[in-house]
Structure formats: structure tokens, C-alpha cells
Amino acid sequence: MLYSRTTPEQKRVRFRELLASGTIHQFPGAFSPLSARLIEEKGFAGVYISGAVLANDLGLPDIGLTTLTEVATRAGQIARMTDLPAIVDADTGFGEPMNVARTVQELENAGLAGLHIEDQFNPKRCGHLDGKNVVDLETATKRIRAAADARRDPNFLIMARTDIRATDGLAAAQDRAKALVEAGADAIFPEAMATLDEFQAIRDAVDVPILANMTEFGKSDLFTVDQLAAVGVNMVIYPVTLLRSAMGAAERTLDSIKAEGTQEAQVGSMLTRARLYDLVDYEAYNRFDTGVFNFQVPGKH
Numbered sequence: 001m002l003y004s005r006t007t008p009e010q011k012r013v014r015f016r017e018l019l020a021s022g023t024i025h026q027f028p029g030a031f032s033p034l035s036a037r038l039i040e041e042k043g044f045a046g047v048y049i050s051g052a053v054l055a056n057d058l059g060l061p062d063i064g065l066t067t068l069t070e071v072a073t074r075a076g077q078i079a080r081m082t083d084l085p086a087i088v089d090a091d092t093g094f095g096e097p098m099n100v101a102r103t104v105q106e107l108e109n110a111g112l113a114g115l116h117i118e119d120q121f122n123p124k125r126c127g128h129l130d131g132k133n134v135v136d137l138e139t140a141t142k143r144i145r146a147a148a149d150a151r152r153d154p155n156f157l158i159m160a161r162t163d164i165r166a167t168d169g170l171a172a173a174q175d176r177a178k179a180l181v182e183a184g185a186d187a188i189f190p191e192a193m194a195t196l197d198e199f200q201a202i203r204d205a206v207d208v209p210i211l212a213n214m215t216e217f218g219k220s221d222l223f224t225v226d227q228l229a230a231v232g233v234n235m236v237i238y239p240v241t242l243l244r245s246a247m248g249a250a251e252r253t254l255d256s257i258k259a260e261g262t263q264e265a266q267v268g269s270m271l272t273r274a275r276l277y278d279l280v281d282y283e284a285y286n287r288f289d290t291g292v293f294n295f296q297v298p299g300k301h
Helices: 008-020 033-041 051-057 068-079 097-109 137-150 164-168 170-182 196-205 225-230 241-260 264-269 273-279 282-287
Strands: 025-028 047-049 086-089 114-118 157-162 187-190 211-213 235-238
Touching: 008 157, 025 047, 033 047, 033 068, 033 241, 033 273, 047 051, 047 068, 051 068, 051 086, 051 241, 068 086, 068 097, 097 114, 097 137, 114 137, 114 187, 137 157, 137 170, 157 170, 164 170, 170 187, 170 196, 187 196, 187 211, 196 225, 241 264, 273 282
Parallel strands: 025 235, 047 086, 086 114, 114 157, 157 187, 211 235
Antiparallel strands: none
């Protein structure tokens, strides 16, 4: 009830245990605090918070327009609603190395289990679009060193994302991954890998956990969790999947209302009132105040 009873420190320890377990773990992307609770209820290991989703939910494109304050606030709202560890996309760190350091501490304060920082220029763009640009090696490693130096909880995970595969090729991605690990990265996020063999190449290059981004309509095929596990991937994210699903359903319902004058045709696919109340744990609030939940919930509405 209210928020998670698991502390951020406990979540970070759990996240480290997951990554050290030798098995692969799935982190669906939450677009709201309630969706994070649903992810937990369905038995997933953790929650991912996408920078693209945070931007898109504000009606903005994913080009670095969101601020640290916006990301920390929304990510904190999501993280505190679940006992699962949550990691967040921190884009390029919101500025120069000193800004990166502040980003780490603000996201620690917000209760996150970790973040990833990428090596794109500002303004950045979605990792699965063409025309990306990456910073030089010195700039990329300075960001990661600043992040690693700034954290106060040693279990807060600093992940480095590299987009260099798209601009300079796979060998450059291997070299960049190695350098980012040497700079202090606890894990590597190789963005927009085209094949399983490319994930395997990154696995062969570094000894830290690696992440696979299984986003729809992108550069990578939607590999199964078993396929990714076979090439040594430790963590899989589905960053925009739930937002796309929810917005697709919303559009269909609006079309139905417009065309038919009622939402009746879409009601069967909606979350019921009873299920929604279950997700928000409505009944548990009765332990504090019997006037809060003193009615019968209709089972079909």
C-alpha cells in the first residue's frame, strides 16, 4: 500500500544479485507508476524506465529535450511503486561531467537501482534512427568516470550505452565497450545490434553484464529471451512496448467512440473496475480508514 516497503538500497543489492546470477532477466518498460506495479505482479525481475517514453508521454520527441528534474521526478514516482529494482535512461547525463555527477546523485536520491549514460552528441536521437552522431572516446569515458566517481551507494549500477555501432561499425563498438568498462562502467548497453552474432561479439569483448534492447520497429530483430541468453546477454529491456500497446488501445477506443457514439464495442478489452482497484490495492487502505473502502466492487465493471 502507498509505496514499496523495499528500500532503494535493498533494490540495488537485488539488482546486483540478478546480474551476477548467470541467468538472463527481462525488464519491461514502465510508462507510469501503475504500469510498474503490473510488471511486478506479472513476475518480471525488474522495471525499465525509457527516456523516449518519458519524452513521448510529455508529447515530445526523443531528442534530449527532457531535463534532469523531469526525468528524476517521474522515474522516482515509478520506482517507489514497486519492490522491483528500476533502472532509468539518463540520456547523455544532461550536460558536462559535473552535470553527469549530479545526475547520478539525483537518481540515487529518487530511489533508482541504476542508470545508463550514452555516448551520443546533444541533441541526441533515438538509438534506432539513422543519422546518429557519437562523441569522441575522451568525452565518452569522462562521462562514465564522472558517473562512477559521483555515486555514493556502491551498488548503484552505472551502465554505459554506446551507439557507435551505427556510425563506425562493430569493431569500433567492441573497442568502445572495453574503454567504457575501463572508465568504470559496471555494464554495457550496445545499442542497435543487428544480429545475435553482434551481441556475441560484445559479449566476447567485455566481462561485465550486457543489455539487449528489444524495441519494436527498430534496427534489431525481436529475438527471444532464450536466443539472447545463448549469446551471453544478461538483461533484456522492452522500453516502449507497454506505451505503444496502451496508446494503440486508446486510439482504437477513441475511434470507436467517434464512429459509433459509444465505447461499448471496446469495453470487453478494457481493464475492469475490479481489476483496476486490485492493482491500486484499494482494499488495503481500509486498514487505515474503514470509510475509504466500504463498498462492493462490481465484478463486471
